[in-house]
Amino acid sequence: MTAEATPVAVPVTVLTGFLGSGKTTLLRRILSEAHGQHIAVIENEYGEIGIDHELIQGVAGAEQIIELANGCICCSVRGDLVRVLGDLQGERGRLGLDRVVIETTGLADPGPVMRTLARQGPLHGHYRLDAVITVVDAKHGERTLDEFAEAQAQVGFADRLLLSKTDLVDGEVTARLTTRLAGMNPYAPIRPVHFGATPIAELFDVPAPPTGFRRVPVHPRHGDRIGSFAFRATRPFDLARLDDFLASMVELYGADMLRYKGVLDVEGREERLIFQGVQTLTDVAWGARWQDDESRKSALVFIGRDLPHALFERGLEGCLLVATCATTLQPMLAEGAT
Template sequence: MAGNQVPVTILTGFLGSGKTTLLNRILKEDHGHRIAVIENEFGEEGVDNDLLLQERDEQIVEMNNGCICCTVRGDLIRILGDLAERREAGEIAFDRVIIETTGMADPGPVAQTFFIDDEIADRYLLDAVITVVDAVHGDKQLDEHTEAQEQVGFADRILMSKVDLADPAAQERLRERLMRINPRAPIKPVNFGNAPIAEILDIRGFNLNAILEIDPEFLTSDEHEHNDAIQSFVFRSKKPFDPAKLEDFLSGVIQVYGPDLLRYKGVLFMKGSDRQTVFQGVHMMMGADTGRRWQPGEKPSSKMVFIGRNLPRDMIVKGLEQCLA
C-alpha cells in the first residue's frame, strides 16, 4: 500500500497573502497534474457561510483541467477517507491533494492528522507545509498576530507573494526575519500567484531522511530587532549522544513544551552507531529513523533545529549537553 500513498500539501498563509490566487491557478492551469484541492473551513463561522452554503454539504466539483475542487466543512479525516474511497472505486481520479487551511491559525493539527489516524496514514503521505507570506504586509502581520508567526514556523517552504510591489530593502528585512523564525524553510518569491507547480509539490518536508536544510546565512545573522514569540535555535555538537539519556530528555521536553514546539528536526551522532539518526517532530509527535552511514573522512556531528513559541533555549541546550556521552 505504501507506494500507493497520495502526497498531500498543506497550504497556509495569512489573510490576503495570495493563497487563493495561487489555488485558482492550480485549479485552472494546464499543468498535467490531477490535484484534489480541499478548501477547509474547519467549521469556523465566517461571514459569507450563509450565502455560500445554504445546505451544509460538501461540494466536489471536477474542473476542466482534471483537478477536483472540494469545499468542505467539518472533519478533515472524514473528508479524506471519503475522497480515498471514491478514488479507489474509480468514481474520481486524483494523484495528489492540496489542503488550504482557510482562516485557521496553526497548521499543526492538520499536519498531525496524517500521523494520528492509521487509515489516513496508509492512504496519504504528508509532503510539506507551504506558507505564503505577503511581502508588503507580512512584517506588520508578524508584529500583530502570533498566528502569522506560527504559520511561518511550521513551513517547509515559504512563498513570498507581491514581491513586485514591495520596497526591496523592506523585503530583505522581512526575509531576514522569516529566516530567524524558521531557518529550515527556503524562501521563494512569487509574482501574481505565479509559482511554478514544481515549487509546491514533492518537497518531502516531512520525510525523515530528507536533507536537513538550514540556510547558511541564518547562522551568521544575529541582530534580533523583533522580539517574535516564535523563534528558532540550532544545537550542534561534535560529541556523540548517549541514546538513552537523549530519549529521556527529549520525551520530557515534549511532555512539557510540546504545544509550543512547532517543528523540531535533526541529524544526530549517536554513540555506538555508524549511521546518522534522523529525527523530527510536530508538537507532541516525534519520530526517529536510521539515516545513511557516516562517510569515510566525514566527522560525525549532531545538528538540531528547534522552532517554537517562547522556548527556554538555555535550558534545552544545557539539557542536550548533559545527554552527550
C-alpha cells in the same frame, strides 16, 4: 499467486497564509495549470475567500467534490478533515489521485492539520505530509506579524515561504521582512511569488535538507514569539539519555515546539537517526549508513514559540557521549526507528 502491492501514501501539501496573502491566487494556478497530476484541493469553507465562484459552488452544511478538466478535484470542507480525507481515499482509484493540497483558513495556524496527518489513525499509511507552504503578504506582512500570533505560527510551521505583493513595496521593505522571517524560521527558503506565478515543481515533493536546516539561524526580532535555534555536535549521542531528555521537553513544551528535526549520530549505530516532530508528535527512523570517509556530525533545529534555548542546549549537550558506555533503547526514539 502474487501479493498485492502496498499503496504509496498520497503526499499532502498544506497551504497557509494570513487573510489576503494570496493563497487563493496560488490555488487558482494549481487548479488551472496543465501539470499532468490529479490533485485534490481541499478548502475550508470558513476561509476568507472561496477558491472561485466558478470552481466551487458552496452548499451550506455539506461537502462538495467537483472534478475539473485538468484532473484536479475541489472539495469544500466544513467539519471533520479525517472523514473528508477518508472519503477521498475511498475514491482514490477512480480519481487517480496523485496528491492533496489543503488550504487552511487565514486566521488559523496549520498545526491541527499537521497533527491529523501525523497521528497513528485511520489515515496512517494512506497520506503523508509533503510540506507546509506559507504565503506572506510583503505589503502588510510586518504589521500582520506584529498583531496576530496566528501569522507568526504560520511562518513557524512552514517548509517554504512565498512572498507575495513584492511589487507593491520597495526593496528595503522586502529585505527587512525577509530578514525577520529568516529569524523566525531558518528552515524554510524564502522566494517571491507574483500573482501565483511560481513553478509548481517548487511546491511539491519538497526535499528535506541533509543537515535538517537550510540557513544559519539568526535571532528573531524583539517581540516575535516565534524563533529558532540550532544545535550541532561532533560527538555521538547516548540514545537513552537523549530519549529521556526529549521526552521531558515534549511533555513540558510540546504545544510550543512547532517544528523540529535533525540528523543524529548515535553511539553504537552505523546508520544516522532521522528525527522530526510537530508539537507533541515525534517521528524517527534509521537513515543511510555513515560512510567510512564521512565526518559523523549531528545537527538539530527547533522552531517554536518562546522556547528556552539555553535549557535545550544544556540538555542536548548532556546527552552527548563522554565515554564509551552501553545504551538502552527507550520508547520514543528507539521503537519508532526499528
